[in-house]
Amino acid sequence: MGEQILKEELFEKVTSLAERRGFFWQSARTLYSDAPAGYWVYGPLGTLLKRKITDIWRKEIVFKEGALEIETPLTLPIKVFKASGHLEHFFDKLTECRKCHTRFRVDKLIEEQCGVKENLEGMSDEDLMRILIEKGVRCPRCRASNWTEIKHFNLMFTLQVGADAIEPNAALRPETTQGSVVEFRKTYMVSRGKLPFILAQVGRVFRNEISPRRALIRMREFQQLEIHIFFDPDNTSDYDRKLKPLLNYKLRFLRKEDRETGKISEITAREALESGYTVNSLITYWLVIYQKFFNEVIGIPAERLRYRELIEGEKAHYALVHWDLEVYTEDLGWVELVNNAYRTDHDLSGHQKVSGVDLSVDVGGRKLMPHLYEPSIGLDRVVYHVLALSYREDVKRVWLALPRHLAPIEVAVFPLLSKDELIFRAKQIRDLLKSEGFHVFYDEKGSIGRRYRRMDEVGTPACVTVDYQTLSDGTVTLRDRDTMNQVRLRLEELPRALRRFLSGASLEELVE
Numbered sequence: 001m002g003e004q005i006l007k008e009e010l011f012e013k014v015t016s017l018a019e020r021r022g023f024f025w026q027s028a029r030t031l032y033s034d035a036p037a038g039y040w041v042y043g044p045l046g047t048l049l050k051r052k053i054t055d056i057w058r059k060e061i062v063f064k065e066g067a068l069e070i071e072t073p074l075t076l077p078i079k080v081f082k083a084s085g086h087l088e089h090f091f092d093k094l095t096e097c098r099k100c101h102t103r104f105r106v107d108k109l110i111e112e113q114c115g116v117k118e119n120l121e122g123m124s125d126e127d128l129m130r131i132l133i134e135k136g137v138r139c140p141r142c143r144a145s146n147w148t149e150i151k152h153f154n155l156m157f158t159l160q161v162g163a164d165a166i167e168p169n170a171a172l173r174p175e176t177t178q179g180s181v182v183e184f185r186k187t188y189m190v191s192r193g194k195l196p197f198i199l200a201q202v203g204r205v206f207r208n209e210i211s212p213r214r215a216l217i218r219m220r221e222f223q224q225l226e227i228h229i230f231f232d233p234d235n236t237s238d239y240d241r242k243l244k245p246l247l248n249y250k251l252r253f254l255r256k257e258d259r260e261t262g263k264i265s266e267i268t269a270r271e272a273l274e275s276g277y278t279v280n281s282l283i284t285y286w287l288v289i290y291q292k293f294f295n296e297v298i299g300i301p302a303e304r305l306r307y308r309e310l311i312e313g314e315k316a317h318y319a320l321v322h323w324d325l326e327v328y329t330e331d332l333g334w335v336e337l338v339n340n341a342y343r344t345d346h347d348l349s350g351h352q353k354v355s356g357v358d359l360s361v362d363v364g365g366r367k368l369m370p371h372l373y374e375p376s377i378g379l380d381r382v383v384y385h386v387l388a389l390s391y392r393e394d395v396k397r398v399w400l401a402l403p404r405h406l407a408p409i410e411v412a413v414f415p416l417l418s419k420d421e422l423i424f425r426a427k428q429i430r431d432l433l434k435s436e437g438f439h440v441f442y443d444e445k446g447s448i449g450r451r452y453r454r455m456d457e458v459g460t461p462a463c464v465t466v467d468y469q470t471l472s473d474g475t476v477t478l479r480d481r482d483t484m485n486q487v488r489l490r491l492e493e494l495p496r497a498l499r500r501f502l503s504g505a506s507l508e509e510l511v512e
């Protein structure tokens with residue numbers, strides 16, 4: 001495989017490739033240089049990659065775990081966020097430079113200038129202010145060190161819906177969860193539900209970040225893949241059974257007491273459950289399922305994954321226990337991919353109180369307020385990390401060693417030379433593969449070497465080349481992106497061979 005690239009350059013290289021080849025780029029900036037930051041466009045390749053990740057999540061998680069997918073509006077009444085606690089608790093702390101009036105997120109300011117990282121989110125305003133003063137933190141823009149009092153800045157975008165509105169009466173959702181909670185009762189009834197009752201939502205959410213940055217990592221509009229499991233906290237026996245075959249699976253935790261050293265504890269699902277650390281079999285099961293999904297399906301090496309236990313102050317306002325499933329890259333460090341929160345009956349009880357509607361369910365004659373556990377994937381961050389962890393380069397080429405089943409373009413078809421008889425045959429083969437359901441790219445321009453490089457750079461696993469031998473004996477070459485080796489296959493075998501190759505078979509296995 002390729003030489004190791006300089007780790008600190010990875011982010012620059014990936015985002016530059018993404019812009020150059022059409023995975024993603026900043027919204028509206030090609031026309032309006034002052035367009036607000038934190039909004040990103042997915043180009044054709046990025047859209048395909050994102051859809052593949054979403055589809056595979058649907059197949060492996062939503063369908064297999066029996067979740068019902070619903071779609072709820074992006075706009076919700078402000079009352080919803082009063083009930084959920086977002087109006088009161090969903091804020092970042094900011095301070096303003098008294099000289100140039102630029103506003104900054106206090107924790108990020110301290111983190112960047114003092115290298116302090118842990119537990120800033122949990123600190124009181126007074127302690128944060130003290131650090132700003134004691135450490136002489138300077139304004140990144142004008143170098144002054146004269147800060148205003150810390151203000152709480154709510155991260156929701158509020159709206160005035162309707163011509164009569166004189167003040168905000170709605171907000172763009174900051175998570176898909178509230179839609180599921182508000183519609184829980186109705187969905188439970190129409191689907192004749194029983195606990196545990198699992199909903200899924202895919203959709204955009206909005207947060208008015210003070211400093212959006214790092215491309216797809218911190219955005220103002222982003223996408224979540226969320227699972228909402230409503231359950232009886234006194235009866236998770238369904239999951240005792242489901243967890244059984246997975247009890248020896250090793251979960252990777254950064255426990256709160258190991259923050260300083262960064263030591264990751266590998267403990268089996270059995271130990272995690274029996275020690276009480278993961279609360280119950282339902283939560284334990286879902287922690288296993290998501291670590292397995294990111295490792296085995298999305299292809300992130302296990303040593304780059306960990307569950308970071310959040311502590312008071314860092315945990316969301318609704319969470320009793322809370323782990324972030326994080327991924328490691330050398331330049332960005334550990335970044336959260338999945339927020340895993342045990343929200344108890346916080347949301348349903350909040351809505352019952354504000355709406356006055358009874359949201360409890362009947363379980364064998366007993367009235368019960370279901371609890372909620374929620375693993376929530378930040379999809380855009382997954383897209384970025386899939387690209388970053390696939391990035392390879394050596395003296396000859398740059399390529400994306402994407403897991404083959406995630407590659408946006410599955411196969412490219414080329415005539416070896418730009419000759420009519422080869423072009424004619426190559427186009428026939430392109431159409432054949434399209435009719436077989438493959439996502440095919442066709443190219444006849446430039447040298448064959450350059451055409452291979454262009455496909456390598458966007459992670460296309462296979463290239464099929466049509467040459468003069470094709471015309472005489474009906475065979476084509478199939479080239480493997482990673483090894484650059486080729487085999488000759490008969491055309492009749494091509495669709496089946498390609499299907500096997502995309503599911504992981506080696507070239508050698510195809511010609512056995």
Ligand SMILES: [Zn+2]
Nearest residue numbers: 097100139142
């Ligand atoms: Zn300033």
